[in-house]
Amino acid sequence: MLENIEIENFRSVEGRATIPLAPITLLFGATAAGKSTLEYAICVLRNFVLNPTQALDGFFNLGFQSLGGFDACVFNHELDRKLKLGVTLKPSDKAGKFGVAFSKSGAEILLNLPGSPARDVDTPAISLRADVPIPYAVNQSFSETYEFQNIGFTVNWNGITANVVPRDSTPESQRFVQELAASLNKPAEALRKVDIAPAKRGFFKPTYTPVPLSPTATTDDEVATLIINDPNLPARISLDAERIFNRDFRTFVAPGTATFYFYTTEKTARTPVYLVNDGFGVNQVIYILAKLHRADVETLLIEEPEVHLHSTVVRNLARTFCSIVKEDRKQLILTTHSEQFLLSLLTCVSEGIIEPEMLKCYHVTRERRATAYHEQRVTPQGQIEGGLASFVEAETEDLKKFLSIAH
């Protein structure tokens, strides 16, 4: 699970922002404040880990949306700045921080494992740095030799993957280096397990046929293929759809063909309809659930999950997310414009469905060019420090006018 993300000089983030994350992290704030920037930062980093052999601008193509390359994404288009992105994992993962500083001339990759004193786990402090050209063919090795608890070892790292070789091969040293290599590789592995449900999502036709999957599957054809390829996915989606919408979700493969259909059935109406003929709110939530229940996804980034949903459904969705996070140990990073969605999550805290530390809320603001992330702590009673003034600003102004109250 990602513990925090560092963003520097990316889009509207000037300087370094370190944002601690929780099992559920919720970003709210004005339009264009920089909420999605946090999600996109993780996507860019994931792109680098998945395929460092692409040109610099390729990392800023998120599949569902191209951000326009490095020049468009570096803060204030100041091309001499380094655009730095990094993630740190939870101490319980016995892992450290992985980061990349992108510049026009290449990339500097960093991998840090803070070691026992800082993290209260039995690991040595490792600090690796690699300066590589972009595109990077992953063909260089950066080696460092260490000694920890009387075990000598060498870390060989190509900027993405590390392997560790003991100086003297004993059963104890072999076990140690295996565990250490696993720790060093965890941040990159965690990034590979990130997926996104972008604002542009849903299924737009009644029938699908399997398509080849890209590493960052986001089109409706790809997500439909994910559903039909995983025998567990339709059942999991259906269980949640019943909780959220009182509908079940089924797939049907036409005999002797590779064509398949998605159906939903509202339980009181009992008339199956193609998913594409159901409400678009249902459609886009099925897309989110397909991504959320992917076995190979640990962290899901979701842009505005509440769009097209009635408030009752928003509440059900929030509660379903809490259950999934708690039971399946998934991590969610969400943006929202819905106070209803936020209040529903706070209610889950006050009811004890999730603990307060499982929910982090950020009010995202933008002053002139720069974005700032302000954490608002959640209390066990389901209140939020600082209140939710940003959701009533417009109404307050209208109300003053209506009641003829002078400003």
Add this chain to the structure above:
Amino acid sequence: MVDYVLNEWLWADATGDNGTPRQAESFRLLEALSRSNDRIVVVSGSSFHNKAWRLCVASSRPALEIAKFFKLRFLYDPARCFILPESELPEFPSALMGIKDDDQYLIRAQLKVPDSIIVTTDTPLKTVLDLASRACELREIFVRRYLG
């Protein structure tokens, strides 16, 4: 920082039942409180709490928006609103006579939150509380003082 235990006059004003000037005043008061360091004490399930929620389904637009303002600026902000579960309130002191059952939660809340001030429109209630040396202010005086 002062904790105020308000009774239901706030919602009678906010609904507009007492006229638009009172409705505007109730909103101005909530705005002023939201900018202050003071808190409103709310007992879960009390008449005050229930009337606040009832305002959320009011038919008039200003009342709805005042309800939303109260919900988002107060109820969900621990610095602006101290929510007390009814089960955590001390017993009503038997020595205090002549207080209606419906108003007893105000005194129990005050006992739970030391130095809090009850604000009411009920003059007999104020008289009883004055005699018992309990901090209490009449609405008119409180609003005038608060809004300057």
